[in-house]
Amino acid sequence: xNEKELVKKAQSGxxxxxxxxxxxYKNKIYNLGLKLSGDRHDxxxxxxxxxxxxxxxxxxxxxxxxxxTWLYAIAVNAVRALHQSxxxxxxxxxxxxxxxxxxxxxxxxELFEWGDPHELLEQKELKKVIDDALAEMPDKYSxxxxxxxxxxxxxxxxxxxxxxxxAAAKSRILRARLALRERLSExxxxxxxxxx
Amino acid sequence: xxxxxKHIQEIADYIDGELDAKLCDDxxxxxxxxxxxxxxxxxxxxxxxxxxxxxxxELPESISSKLxxxxxxxxxxxxxxx
Ligand SMILES: [Zn+2]
Numbered sequence: 065x066n067e068k069e070l071v072k073k074a075q076s077g078x079x080x081x082x083x084x085x086x087x088x089y090k091n092k093i094y095n096l097g098l099k100l101s102g103d104r105h106d107x108x109x110x111x112x113x114x115x116x117x118x119x120x121x122x123x124x125x126x127x128x129x130x131x132x133t134w135l136y137a138i139a140v141n142a143v144r145a146l147h148q149s150x151x152x153x154x155x156x157x158x159x160x161x162x163x164x165x166x167x168x169x170x171x172x173x174e175l176f177e178w179g180d181p182h183e184l185l186e187q188k189e190l191k192k193v194i195d196d197a198l199a200e201m202p203d204k205y206s207x208x209x210x211x212x213x214x215x216x217x218x219x220x221x222x223x224x225x226x227x228x229x230x231a232a233a234k235s236r237i238l239r240a241r242l243a244l245r246e247r248l249s250e251x252x253x254x255x256x257x258x259x260x
Numbered sequence: 261x262x263x264x265x266k267h268i269q270e271i272a273d274y275i276d277g278e279l280d281a282k283l284c285d286d287x288x289x290x291x292x293x294x295x296x297x298x299x300x301x302x303x304x305x306x307x308x309x310x311x312x313x314x315x316x317x318e319l320p321e322s323i324s325s326k327l328x329x330x331x332x333x334x335x336x337x338x339x340x341x342x
Contacts, residue, residue: 077339077340079332079335083328086327086328090327091316094317095316108326111319112326112330115327115330116334119335119338120338162268163264174295175300175303176299177299178303181306187313190310190313190314191313191314194310213308214312214316234269234273235269237272238269241272241304242268245307248303248306248307
Protein backbone atom coordinates (compact mmCIF):
# COMPACT_ATOMS: atom_id res chain seq x y z
CA UNK A 65 0.00 0.00 0.00
CA ASN A 66 1.43 3.41 -0.82
CA GLU A 67 1.60 6.32 1.58
CA LYS A 68 -1.42 8.12 0.18
CA GLU A 69 -3.59 5.06 0.70
CA LEU A 70 -2.25 4.60 4.21
CA VAL A 71 -3.09 8.19 5.06
CA LYS A 72 -6.61 7.80 3.65
CA LYS A 73 -7.17 4.69 5.76
CA ALA A 74 -5.75 6.37 8.84
CA GLN A 75 -8.08 9.31 8.29
CA SER A 76 -11.04 6.98 8.42
CA GLY A 77 -9.85 5.62 11.76
CA UNK A 78 -7.68 2.66 10.74
CA UNK A 79 -5.05 2.43 13.48
CA UNK A 80 -3.07 -0.27 11.68
CA UNK A 81 -2.52 2.12 8.79
CA UNK A 82 -1.44 4.90 11.12
CA UNK A 83 0.95 2.51 12.88
CA UNK A 84 2.69 1.87 9.57
CA UNK A 85 3.12 5.62 9.12
CA UNK A 86 4.57 5.89 12.62
CA UNK A 87 7.02 3.10 11.81
CA UNK A 88 8.14 4.91 8.69
CA TYR A 89 8.73 8.29 10.32
CA LYS A 90 9.48 7.80 14.01
CA ASN A 91 13.23 7.45 13.56
CA LYS A 92 13.41 10.44 11.24
CA ILE A 93 11.45 12.67 13.59
CA TYR A 94 13.52 11.51 16.57
CA ASN A 95 16.76 12.33 14.76
CA LEU A 96 15.42 15.68 13.62
CA GLY A 97 14.56 16.54 17.24
CA LEU A 98 17.93 15.33 18.42
CA LYS A 99 19.79 17.46 15.89
CA LEU A 100 17.71 20.55 16.60
CA SER A 101 17.79 20.33 20.37
CA GLY A 102 21.01 18.44 21.03
CA ASP A 103 19.20 16.75 23.89
CA ARG A 104 17.70 13.26 24.18
CA HIS A 105 14.85 14.23 26.51
CA ASP A 106 13.87 17.11 24.27
CA UNK A 107 14.01 14.82 21.26
CA UNK A 108 11.67 12.40 23.02
CA UNK A 109 9.22 15.22 23.81
CA UNK A 110 9.37 16.52 20.25
CA UNK A 111 8.73 13.04 18.90
CA UNK A 112 5.70 12.48 21.11
CA UNK A 113 4.27 15.97 20.56
CA UNK A 114 4.60 15.57 16.82
CA UNK A 115 2.70 12.30 16.60
CA UNK A 116 -0.01 13.30 19.08
CA UNK A 117 -0.63 16.47 17.07
CA UNK A 118 -0.66 14.35 13.93
CA UNK A 119 -3.43 12.21 15.46
CA UNK A 120 -5.39 15.30 16.49
CA UNK A 121 -5.12 16.87 13.06
CA UNK A 122 -5.04 13.90 10.72
CA UNK A 123 -8.41 14.82 9.21
CA UNK A 124 -7.03 18.27 8.34
CA UNK A 125 -4.30 16.81 6.17
CA UNK A 126 -5.44 17.47 2.59
CA UNK A 127 -2.56 15.99 0.68
CA UNK A 128 -1.30 19.30 -0.75
CA UNK A 129 2.14 18.31 0.46
CA UNK A 130 3.46 14.82 1.16
CA UNK A 131 2.61 13.31 4.52
CA UNK A 132 6.30 13.52 5.47
CA THR A 133 6.47 17.25 4.75
CA TRP A 134 3.32 17.77 6.79
CA LEU A 135 4.78 15.81 9.69
CA TYR A 136 8.08 17.71 9.57
CA ALA A 137 6.14 20.96 9.72
CA ILE A 138 4.46 19.76 12.93
CA ALA A 139 7.83 18.69 14.34
CA VAL A 140 9.44 22.04 13.58
CA ASN A 141 6.59 23.76 15.40
CA ALA A 142 6.99 21.42 18.36
CA VAL A 143 10.66 22.37 18.54
CA ARG A 144 9.79 26.03 18.33
CA ALA A 145 7.31 25.71 21.20
CA LEU A 146 9.86 23.88 23.31
CA HIS A 147 12.64 26.35 22.60
CA GLN A 148 10.66 29.53 22.91
CA SER A 149 12.25 30.41 26.20
CA UNK A 150 15.74 29.49 25.04
CA UNK A 151 17.54 32.34 23.34
CA UNK A 152 20.08 31.30 20.77
CA UNK A 153 22.53 33.69 19.17
CA UNK A 154 21.34 34.97 15.79
CA UNK A 155 23.54 34.05 12.82
CA UNK A 156 25.46 36.80 11.09
CA UNK A 157 24.44 38.04 7.63
CA UNK A 158 25.69 35.88 4.75
CA UNK A 159 28.38 38.39 3.64
CA UNK A 160 30.10 38.10 6.97
CA UNK A 161 30.78 34.42 6.46
CA UNK A 162 32.56 35.15 3.19
CA UNK A 163 36.27 35.79 2.76
CA UNK A 164 36.26 39.48 1.91
CA UNK A 165 33.46 40.39 4.25
CA UNK A 166 35.41 43.17 5.91
CA UNK A 167 37.74 44.35 3.22
CA UNK A 168 37.47 44.14 -0.52
CA UNK A 169 39.55 43.37 -3.54
CA UNK A 170 43.21 42.81 -2.94
CA UNK A 171 43.23 42.46 0.82
CA UNK A 172 40.88 39.48 0.62
CA UNK A 173 41.94 36.89 3.14
CA GLU A 174 42.64 33.47 1.73
CA LEU A 175 40.47 30.67 2.99
CA PHE A 176 41.97 27.84 5.01
CA GLU A 177 42.42 24.63 3.02
CA TRP A 178 40.93 21.64 4.77
CA GLY A 179 42.73 18.80 3.06
CA ASP A 180 41.29 15.59 4.44
CA PRO A 181 39.28 16.40 7.57
CA HIS A 182 39.41 12.77 8.65
CA GLU A 183 43.16 13.13 9.13
CA LEU A 184 42.57 15.96 11.58
CA LEU A 185 39.60 14.70 13.53
CA GLU A 186 38.06 11.35 14.33
CA GLN A 187 34.58 10.63 13.07
CA LYS A 188 33.18 10.89 16.59
CA GLU A 189 34.76 14.29 17.21
CA LEU A 190 33.57 15.50 13.83
CA LYS A 191 30.02 14.48 14.61
CA LYS A 192 30.19 16.31 17.93
CA VAL A 193 31.41 19.56 16.34
CA ILE A 194 28.58 19.39 13.81
CA ASP A 195 25.91 18.43 16.34
CA ASP A 196 26.95 21.17 18.77
CA ALA A 197 27.07 23.81 16.08
CA LEU A 198 23.60 22.89 14.82
CA ALA A 199 22.12 22.76 18.31
CA GLU A 200 23.51 26.24 19.04
CA MET A 201 21.93 27.76 15.95
CA PRO A 202 18.44 29.28 16.00
CA ASP A 203 15.95 26.69 14.69
CA LYS A 204 14.97 28.89 11.79
CA TYR A 205 18.36 28.12 10.24
CA SER A 206 19.18 24.68 11.57
CA UNK A 207 15.77 23.20 10.75
CA UNK A 208 15.85 23.97 7.01
CA UNK A 209 19.47 22.85 6.79
CA UNK A 210 18.74 19.55 8.54
CA UNK A 211 15.62 18.88 6.48
CA UNK A 212 17.55 19.57 3.28
CA UNK A 213 20.74 17.62 3.89
CA UNK A 214 19.97 15.06 6.60
CA UNK A 215 16.44 14.22 5.50
CA UNK A 216 17.15 14.87 1.82
CA UNK A 217 14.05 16.98 1.25
CA UNK A 218 13.97 19.14 -1.88
CA UNK A 219 14.23 22.91 -1.39
CA UNK A 220 10.53 23.15 -2.26
CA UNK A 221 9.62 20.61 0.41
CA UNK A 222 11.76 22.43 2.97
CA UNK A 223 10.01 25.67 2.04
CA UNK A 224 6.61 23.98 2.47
CA UNK A 225 7.45 22.49 5.87
CA UNK A 226 8.77 25.78 7.16
CA UNK A 227 6.04 27.91 5.55
CA UNK A 228 8.68 29.90 3.67
CA UNK A 229 9.15 31.01 0.08
CA UNK A 230 11.67 28.97 -1.89
CA ALA A 231 14.07 31.93 -1.94
CA ALA A 232 13.86 32.38 1.84
CA ALA A 233 14.36 28.66 2.44
CA LYS A 234 17.41 28.67 0.18
CA SER A 235 18.90 31.64 1.92
CA ARG A 236 18.44 30.13 5.39
CA ILE A 237 19.90 26.82 4.28
CA LEU A 238 22.92 28.66 2.91
CA ARG A 239 23.38 30.73 6.05
CA ALA A 240 23.39 27.62 8.21
CA ARG A 241 25.78 25.93 5.80
CA LEU A 242 28.19 28.87 5.87
CA ALA A 243 28.08 29.11 9.66
CA LEU A 244 28.77 25.41 9.96
CA ARG A 245 31.55 25.63 7.37
CA GLU A 246 33.17 28.41 9.36
CA ARG A 247 32.95 26.47 12.62
CA LEU A 248 34.48 23.37 11.04
CA SER A 249 37.19 25.49 9.46
CA GLU A 250 38.13 26.97 12.85
CA UNK A 251 38.35 23.53 14.41
CA UNK A 252 40.43 22.12 11.54
CA UNK A 253 42.79 25.10 11.61
CA UNK A 254 43.31 24.68 15.33
CA UNK A 255 44.00 20.97 14.92
CA UNK A 256 46.39 21.56 12.03
CA UNK A 257 48.30 24.14 14.07
CA UNK A 258 48.62 21.75 17.00
CA UNK A 259 50.37 19.32 14.70
CA UNK A 260 53.06 21.66 13.51
CA UNK B 261 34.17 38.40 -11.11
CA UNK B 262 35.98 40.34 -8.44
CA UNK B 263 32.71 40.43 -6.55
CA UNK B 264 32.69 36.74 -5.78
CA UNK B 265 30.61 37.23 -2.66
CA LYS B 266 27.62 38.42 -4.60
CA HIS B 267 27.44 35.04 -6.26
CA ILE B 268 27.54 32.83 -3.20
CA GLN B 269 23.94 31.61 -3.63
CA GLU B 270 24.72 30.63 -7.22
CA ILE B 271 27.84 28.85 -6.05
CA ALA B 272 25.79 26.91 -3.51
CA ASP B 273 23.19 26.05 -6.18
CA TYR B 274 26.02 24.98 -8.44
CA ILE B 275 27.35 22.61 -5.77
CA ASP B 276 23.90 21.13 -5.25
CA GLY B 277 23.40 20.66 -8.98
CA GLU B 278 20.56 23.15 -9.11
CA LEU B 279 21.98 25.75 -11.43
CA ASP B 280 21.18 26.16 -15.17
CA ALA B 281 23.82 24.80 -17.52
CA LYS B 282 24.67 28.28 -18.80
CA LEU B 283 25.36 29.67 -15.33
CA CYS B 284 27.27 26.49 -14.44
CA ASP B 285 29.67 27.24 -17.30
CA ASP B 286 30.15 30.78 -16.00
CA UNK B 287 30.90 29.51 -12.52
CA UNK B 288 33.29 26.88 -13.79
CA UNK B 289 35.15 29.49 -15.84
CA UNK B 290 35.43 31.68 -12.78
CA UNK B 291 36.62 28.83 -10.57
CA UNK B 292 39.59 28.20 -12.86
CA UNK B 293 41.03 31.56 -11.94
CA UNK B 294 39.82 32.11 -8.36
CA UNK B 295 41.38 30.07 -5.60
CA UNK B 296 39.15 31.35 -2.82
CA UNK B 297 36.00 30.39 -4.70
CA UNK B 298 37.51 26.97 -5.36
CA UNK B 299 38.18 26.58 -1.66
CA UNK B 300 34.69 27.80 -0.87
CA UNK B 301 33.18 25.21 -3.22
CA UNK B 302 35.35 22.46 -1.77
CA UNK B 303 34.68 23.26 1.88
CA UNK B 304 30.94 23.88 1.42
CA UNK B 305 30.74 20.54 -0.36
CA UNK B 306 32.64 18.83 2.42
CA UNK B 307 30.48 20.46 5.09
CA UNK B 308 27.45 18.60 3.75
CA UNK B 309 29.37 15.39 3.13
CA UNK B 310 30.65 15.39 6.72
CA UNK B 311 27.08 15.90 7.96
CA UNK B 312 25.84 12.97 5.91
CA UNK B 313 28.70 10.79 7.19
CA UNK B 314 27.44 10.98 10.75
CA UNK B 315 25.32 8.00 11.67
CA UNK B 316 21.70 8.41 12.62
CA UNK B 317 20.76 7.26 16.06
CA GLU B 318 18.36 4.41 16.52
CA LEU B 319 15.24 5.29 18.46
CA PRO B 320 15.60 3.47 21.81
CA GLU B 321 13.04 0.69 22.27
CA SER B 322 11.82 2.16 25.56
CA ILE B 323 10.97 5.49 23.92
CA SER B 324 9.36 3.74 20.99
CA SER B 325 7.00 1.69 23.14
CA LYS B 326 6.13 4.72 25.29
CA LEU B 327 5.35 6.58 22.09
CA UNK B 328 3.12 3.83 20.76
CA UNK B 329 1.17 3.71 24.01
CA UNK B 330 0.62 7.47 24.07
CA UNK B 331 -0.49 7.50 20.45
CA UNK B 332 -2.86 4.59 20.94
CA UNK B 333 -4.50 6.36 23.86
CA UNK B 334 -4.94 9.54 21.87
CA UNK B 335 -6.26 7.54 18.91
CA UNK B 336 -8.91 5.83 21.03
CA UNK B 337 -10.00 9.18 22.40
CA UNK B 338 -10.50 10.41 18.86
CA UNK B 339 -11.79 7.39 17.00
CA UNK B 340 -12.90 5.00 19.72
CA UNK B 341 -11.23 1.59 20.17
CA UNK B 342 -8.18 1.18 17.95
ZN1 LIG C 1 35.88 34.02 -6.88
